Amino acid sequence: MKRTIVLVISLLLIASLAMAGCSKGEDKPAAEDTGKTGEASEGTKEAGKDAPEAGAEPEVIKLRAFQSSFGEDPSNTGLYKAWLEKMEAHIGKKLDIEWTYVHSDDYPEKLKLQLASGDVPDILSGTKDAEIMFQFGNQGALLDIAPYIDEYAPNYKKFLESTQYAEKTLQTPEGKMFFFGDGFQNDTGMVDSAYGSLYRFDIFKKHNIKVPESWEEFYDAAVKLKELYPDVYPVNAQEWPPFHETFYYTNHTKGDIYWNGEKFVYGPTEEAFKEGIMYVHRMYKEKLLDPEFLTQSQDQLKQKVTTGKSFMIPFAWLGWWEQYSIPEQGIEWGAAILPKNEKYGEPWMQGAALPGLTAYPNYGTMISAKTKYPEIMVQLLDYQYSPEMIDLMTWGIEGMNYEVKDGKRVRIMDPSEEVKNAKLEWYGEGVTRQGFVFAPQNHAPDVSGYKDMPFYGKGQYESLNPFVGTGKFHSGKSAIPTWDLAPVIRLSKEDEAKKAQVMTAVKTYLDENLSKFILGERNFDEWSAFQDELTKIGDYQSIVDSMNELAIK
Known part of the structure; x- marks a missing residue:
């Protein structure tokens, strides 16, 4: 008799929990899958909010990147692996990136051909001629990122807010933005030059x-x-x-x-x-x-x-x-x-180093208007403007690329064999610029290299x-x-x-x-x-x- 009572109570409890779950789900209709990955938290999107439960296979986002290159293949470095891990953790999804690298000498002309072809990769390096980016943006080839800034690009928004004449420099007269401007961070406390x-x-x-x-x-x-x-x-x-x-x-x-x-x-x-x-x-x-x-x-x-x-x-x-x-x-x-x-x-x-955060119109990074994942593409590029990623891509890893002396970071000029073997020694080197080029640069590591x-x-x-x-x-x-x-x-x-x-x-x-x-x-x-x-x-x-x-x- 006692076993029967316990069984009945258990079944009632399970039923009540199920009903509570259904009732909670009725408050909001199921959202259409648009690639949205979570709400903002302390200036950055909450990494991995849509990540699958433990043991489940994460969703794979396939994208193509058409990038300006300065020499060596950046995807064969230890820094690239660290960058990829952080990017995937940030969006809670795996990334399958098909990279196409074009030497910087040939890039401006090949970019125009790529944009004119109608087959525009998800993410593309910009050019020093911002007019090209505005031209193809106005023609419909590039995503207008302005509507996405507030919700999906809080880090880049800080750069925009601290850049003089940003509305004239990085936007069309109608307020459209077709690229992420070349980011520069100067946290040295100095306006200086070489x-x-x-x-x-x-x-x-x-x-x-x-x-x-x-x-x-x-x-x-x-x-x-x-x-x-x-x-x-x-x-x-x-x-x-x-x-x-x-x-x-x-x-x-x-x-x-x-x-x-x-x-x-x-x-x-x-x-x-x-x-x-x-x-x-x-x-x-x-x-x-x-x-x-x-x-x-x-x-x-x-x-x-x-x-x-x-x-x-x-x-x-x-x-x-x-x-x-x-x-x-x-x-x-x-x-x-x-x-x-x-x-x-x-x-x-x-060459004065401007203080604080600056977004320049010389160079930039663009997103295809036809991308399947506009929100995720914006989030990926925005994450490169976060303090965490700027540190990774310009300073590197403590003990391997820099050390702290008297409370200040100092670049290690003579890398160890471990660093060399892992291909981690050239974090800021132009020939292997990492990530979606052009990623923001930090002035402080450059100073420490002199x-x-x-x-x-x-x-x-x-x-x-x-x-x-x-x-x-x-x-x-x-x-x-x-x-x-x-x-x-x-x-x-x-x-x-x-x-x-x-x-x-x-x-x-x-x-x-x-x-x-x-x-x-x-x-x-x-x-x-x-x-x-x-x-x-x-x-x-x-x-x-x-x-x-x-x-x-």
């Missing part, structure tokens, strides 16, 4: 000459060195960047159309531009500047600076200091920030990482060139073609005549006539006006 000036510190110390902090001091130091070494040209220039471009940054101008912080202008019409060219001419005329500075190669320059033929390079990539220095011979090259032009204030930085070098600033010599040096002796955001913060203008196809035709002709004539002014083949009394000649070569002002009409709406 460009500045290089000097023979041992020579400056020997003769008690001050390392220049202004263009007046630069000229005075060159004159003094010429007196001490009559057979030497104290000043020289790299093949790139050329000497006269120094003044783009110190005189706050440019040799092209640029954004001056308020509007677009044509730099060569500005007095600041002329002043820079006149300074270079003066150095050349007084035999302070190597006469071959316009034509020599980088190898020819290196031979001169390592044999005592030149002592000052006003504008250079600071990484060259080590190749220029010969410690056993007492040859010591070191760095400083660009000389200041008191008239224009703080010198700007070439050695400390001799650096001069504010009256003293120090040993500093070049980024730390430029960050220390510049004044933060005021050192960012205005053109690095400019709105990107989307001209019509006709206006873009007109701009290319006009500005190509104008630039060719400009470059030819700048050389003549610098070398004394044209007198600066002719500068006004030269300006008139530029106008006749091409109507650049109409281009400037059309760009401002779009930018200042």
Whole structure:
């Protein structure tokens, strides 16, 4: 009798639980399977919410990726395996990815052919020409990701929110977005650069000459060195960047159309531009500047600076200091920030690292409008903008790729055999860029890859990482060139073609005549006539006006 009562009670309990489950399910109709993988949690989607129960086979998402490549196959590295594991854990599904890699040299043309064919892979690398992405997006080949941002891309949304002019740069006038912009994260706390000036510190110390902090001091130091070494040209220039471009940054101008912080202008019409060219001419005329500075190669320059033929390079990539220095011979090259032009204030930085998070329109990643899984594709790309994935893909694994010293991460420059065997040693190397290219880059690991070098600033010599040096002796955001913060203008196809035709002709004539002014083949009394000649070569002002009409709406 007792067994019967127990059995009846058990059956009633099971029935009541089943009814409760059915009642709960009636609150919401069953959702159609669209690839949605869960709700947001602390800024990222809850990984694996739709993951199958233990023991069940996870759903497999098949997708095709058409990617720009820089050399080696990234899918044969330890980092790729770590990336794939995290991606699958994030969406709670297995990924079966068919990769097609195209070398970066051929990629722009092959991408256009792929997009025009109508057979568009699920995910594609973008190009530096954002117009291509907007063109094919407007034609219906690419997914408009704007409707998915709030729900499926919380990480990328943070990049958009912190990017100046994002609505003009990354969207169409109607608010459509056809690509994830190239992400950049700078958590160093500095606005810095790997460009500045290089000097023979041992020579400056020997003769008690001050390392220049202004263009007046630069000229005075060159004159003094010429007196001490009559057979030497104290000043020289790299093949790139050329000497006269120094003044783009110190005189706050440019040799092209640029954004001056308020509007677009044509730099060569500005007095600041002329002043820079006149300074270079003066150095050349007084035999302070190597006469071959316009034509020599980088190898020819290196031979001169390592044999005592030149002592000052006003504008250079600071990484060259080590190749220029010969410690056993007492040859010591070191760095400083660009000389200041008191008239224009703080010198700007070439390649300034913007603070915080930035989404650039140069390069990006696109999604096919025909993908079966739009939500999942957006989530996959968004996850690459998460702090976790940016750390993995730029720093790597602690103990293998970096270590923590004094509370800071430092890259391990000499990888172990274990790291080499696992192909984990080149996390940030361009030839094996990982994931769906272009994944965001973190500035801090790049900084940690540079050695400390001799650096001069504010009256003293120090040993500093070049980024730390430029960050220390510049004044933060005021050192960012205005053109690095400019709105990107989307001209019509006709206006873009007109701009290319006009500005190509104008630039060719400009470059030819700048050389003549610098070398004394044209007198600066002719500068006004030269300006008139530029106008006749091409109507650049109409281009400037059309760009401002779009930018200042």
